Amino acid sequence: MPNDQSTPLSHLATRRSGRPRDIVAPGPDSAQLARILTLASRTPDHGKLVPWRFVLIEDRQRFADLLEAGCRAEAECHDAKIAKFRDKAFWAPTLVALIASPVRPHKIPEWEQRLTVGAVGMNLLHAAHAHGYVGGWITGAQATMPEVVASLCGAGEDIAGFFYLGSPAQPLEERERPDLGEIVHSF
Secondary structure, three states, X not given: OOOOOOOHHHHHHHOOXXXXXXXXXXXXXXXXXXXXXXXXXXXXXXXXXXXXXXXXXXXXXXXXXXXXXXHHOOOOOOHHHHHHHHHHOOOOOEEEEEEEOOOOOOOOOHHHHHHHHHHHHHHHHHHHHHOOOEEEEEOOHHHOOHHHHHHHOOOOOEEEEEEEEEXXXXXXXXXXXXXXXXXXXXX
C-alpha cells in the first residue's frame, strides 16, 4: 500500500518522494508546517551545534525573479531556460529551503555537521509523510546560483536543498531499490 502510515515500519517501507512539479494543494497549514519543522529538527547533532536553519519561501514571485536573475547570469541562458527556472518557484503549495550553517572553526568537523543537515532533510521528508503530505527534495543549479545564495544564506552558509511539500497530483510510483547483496558486505 503506497504511503502507508499505519505503523512506523509501514511508514518507513512506503515513504517515497514526489516530483516537485507534480505536488499540488493542499499543503501543510502553518501549524502543521511548524510541527513538521520541529520534527525535522529532532536529529543527531553532535555538540548541539544546530548547523542548519530553514527559510520559508513565501514570496514566490520574488523567488522566481531571483531564479531568473541567476539564469541570466549564466552563459547558456535563453527564454526557455528562464521559463523553466521561474516555474520552479511556483511548484507545490509549500516551499522550504534547508540552509547548511556549519559552525567554523569547531572541534566537530564540518563534514559531520553536514551529515546532521542531511539527517534534518530526511526527517523533514518523513515528518511531511507522517502528516499525510508528500515532499520532494531538490538541489540543482538554483541551489548554487550566487543571487539565490546571497538572498537566502548568510556568510559561510549554503543551500542544502529545496523542499517542496503538498499533495501528490497522481499516485506515487515505487522505484527500484538497491539489492542488499550488492551494498552489504562483511568485515
